[in-house]
Amino acid sequence: MRNYKFRLYPNKIVGIELNRQLDLRRWTYNSLLEELNEAKETEIKLKRNDTQKLLVRLKEEKPELKSVYSKALQMVNQQLWNNIHALAGRKKKGYPRGSSGQFTF
Numbered sequence: 169m170r171n172y173k174f175r176l177y178p179n180k181i182v183g184i185e186l187n188r189q190l191d192l193r194r195w196t197y198n199s200l201l202e203e204l205n206e207a208k209e210t211e212i213k214l215k216r217n218d219t220q221k222l223l224v225r226l227k228e229e230k231p232e233l234k235s236v237y238s239k240a241l242q243m244v245n246q247q248l249w250n251n252i253h254a255l256a257g258r259k260k261k262g263y264p265r266g267s268s269g270q271f272t273f
Contacts, residue, residue: 189235189236189240192230192232192233192235192236193236193240193241193244195230196223196226196233196236196241196244197244197247197248199226200219200222200223200226200244200245200248201248203219203222204219204248204252216245216246216249219245219248219249220242220245223238223241223242223245
């Protein structure tokens, strides 16, 4: 697979919209992570498909999410699970040492 990098020089209006989209994706990531942490406290096991289904509810809670492409929100969910699995793999190897992070999976 090839990757290409392009430098963007957006005008002010496009820059504002890009920042708004990033904020919505950040909010989605944090909301899904919060749902996972709450589920863990109540000893409910959530899987990737479960959090995928939560995206529909999040769109109802925050109507601004309807302006974000659905595939972009699905990628947020994918990134969340990739980060969780990477952290779990590092913890099996004994990393991070001395960390007092909240989410332990």
